[in-house]
Amino acid sequence: MCSYIPHNQFVALRLPSDQTKIVKLIPNSTISLGKYGAFPANQIIGRPFHLTFEILGTPHEDGNVLRIVHAPELHAETLIAESSGEADGEGDELDTNGDGPMRTNRDIVDSSSTQKLTWEEIEALKRASTGAGREIVDKLLESHSAIDQKTAFSLAKYTLRKRKKYMKRFTVLPIDVSLVTNYMLYEKDAPKIMELRDELVGLIGCWGNVHHGGNLSIEETMSRPNGRYLVVDETGGLVVAMMAERMGILYPEEPDEEEEQASHPTSHQPGSGPTMRPPRPQPMSATTNTITVLHTHGAPNLPLLRYFGYDQDSPDELHPLYTHLKSVSWLQLVEPQSDPIYANEPPVVPDSELATYKANKRSTYYRKRNRWLKAQSVVNEARAGEYDGLIVATLMEPISVLKHSIPLLSGSASVVVYSPHIEPLTELADLYSTPTRTAYHNRKRELEERARQKESEEPNHSDSVVQPDLTELEEEFPIDPTLLLAPTIQTSRVRPWQVLPGRTHPVMSGRGGAEGYIFHATRVLPTQGAVQAAGFGRKRRRVGAVDTPNTLSDSPDVEMES
Template identity: 25%
Template sequence: MSISSTSTSSTAANAEQNLPKIQPGHNVLVRQPNGDVRSIKVDRDSIVTVGRLGSFYANELIGQPYGFSYEMVNKQLKILPVRTLEEVEDTDATNELINDGEFVQPLTLDEIQTLKQSGVHASEIIKRQIEQHANYSLKTEYSKDKYKKRKEAKYSKSFITIEPTMHNVCDYWFNKDQNRIRDIRPDTLSQMLAMANIQPGGRYLAVDDASGLVAAAILERMGGSGTLLTVCDTDSPPAYPVVANMNLPTEMVQSVLKSLNWATSEQDYVSVHAPVEVPVDEIRSDRQKTRLRKRKVAHELLENTREELFGGEFEALMVASQYEPSGIIDRLVPYLAGSASIVVHSPHSQVSST
């Protein structure tokens, strides 16, 4: 059976249309030539800076599928073609150990800087270095590829966009600052979700001192249906930076995620906030009326969340905290349903208790 080029191109076009695309306001992961991954915010009509690589217009990325390779050219982005096997050079190189000192690399730093300032493309600089490298032809294929990649990491202004899936975001944070996420690796996180049996429509408790990594993973699994109640240290709703990295729709988070701090999760807690009800004759301005209305909404939200916690019957508890885990479990286990799962992560093989 033969396949026409028309049908092949049509299939490829349809596949590209089904790929996740970058939208305004998205946080996007980008891999630089040296292998480092950064997170950038893509807002419409803005300029995005990617470290030493430079800047580009954000609109260039909006609407494009994740996974493409780009090169910056005067704040514009050029899509780079995928490298094919045919582009790999063939050679009779030996396994001889080659010294890459200055005596085989006559292109000086001043000459390289002059080329960069004159607008010469990175590939041209690398090509000239290769041409003037006395022993380049003696290198093995592995050494040649390693040499090129090292030079590309140094001079290239290219990057690859990475879709911020839970695995990719967890891997990004683990390499960036693993202490911020309690040393949770992507494989560990997947095991935690499986053991807690997180599903859409469920009701779950979480203690997340991992920058929102656990909360983000649960929210993604729930798909906007159910209840996730987190208990934390902060007086206001916690800032979960990992949740922001996931680009979850606002309504998907707001309809599911609720939070209390340890004080408000106490049964005998008494609010010490300013009164929410004030006699009408004491209201002196619209600004005061607006402030009272917001205060009342916040108070009602707090009381409703407390009632939901005390109502219990939660299906699982997930913990990734700096605190001693047995105290957390003793505090929250009364609110779990029968046969509920309890999953506790610790970066230590043995958790000490006092």
């Protein structure tokens, strides 16, 4: 992530009304903020993030219409509110002289009659204001007839409310996954991201064990590649963005000055030889630290990735997702021979004949060959499996998704399924429960015994191993319950609270909607055949028989006298 405000990238502008607006900073353009005004994009490009700017009515002598609001001025209202909060209590405040009656705001009725300024006068002040709305706030405070009856705390709240409405300020924030999640959830269309909350996004990444897999190649690790994840994302790319952020491939690298000069030479010196361009990276060519998206259409639906500098229609070759993000359709995964791109290989043209082609025909030939080779490489790699994790966020039936994706995982891989409602996940957890696994083993053993008896009753019996017909088993159990272990369902929700003396309670205006639940399990590799457990048994201590003398038999008879 860049440490300064870049050009031709998306940034978030936090307005005084606590709303967020995401804009793309195009040089030599004007950014409009509605009632708060407009400003040139060039005046914030290259500046640090998290600065608060104020839009002035009249520009400075140098042409700037923005003024940086410093921290003491920015937090003055907050400091006033905090200092007066202790004296407020339940809305009461002692008189400043100490001998007068207690001043309270219980009898204050904040109606429109207390404000002497009319709507027409306020609109005239807006048009004539040159101080970014400060004159309007001062006029509203002066024209309030009951301003002297307010306590310090209520006065601070009233002032803050008017500042948020009329002050022309904004704060520039960088784009990250948490900001996009809250932006889509509270200010845009929440069903497009399946009502995923920020805490659920973090929980999916933790239980999915999503992390950076390293930059080593297969030959250097001498083992299978690390950091390969399989994902089914119907949240518009939010889950993919979360995974890419944890894997370190979401944000483009910030180029150094030397790299920029090397990639963009200003002039070519005569006699210095031809300049060699670096080789262009091939799409979906990474072998480790990759994300493979399973989708149902011709291309995955990931529009939210454009906020992070990756556009699917025209991807940037320098972006890490250009090589680390791969896509495979369900048709290519389940029945690759039915996919025309994968199955129909373009004919190979000899070099001698290719040299006679025109430029357009030659480029078309190379484009078809490269598309077929890319489809062959990505599909064959996906069907080979050995993925380190599976994350599913879809409205489809989870059973149908896991039936084809679970066999592609390696041992001890994490499986995470998100659903806005709990009913699909409870059914999924029941299919992988211990009683279902036991019933599966018993039913499979019965079918094997039946096939063995049927083979022994035949006259031409052979000693070869008979493969039982498991059609009845597949009809009774839609998925193999022995492939996942320890299924759990959980959720998490952060509820904001109002913390005031004597008035501490959850915020009553919080957002409702779906609760959201997460299914988690671990991929296991069932053994082939019977399980034999051998170990050291517990040694029991042997106690030897001790010969004790029989005192009754050895002693002489004694006659008892009465």
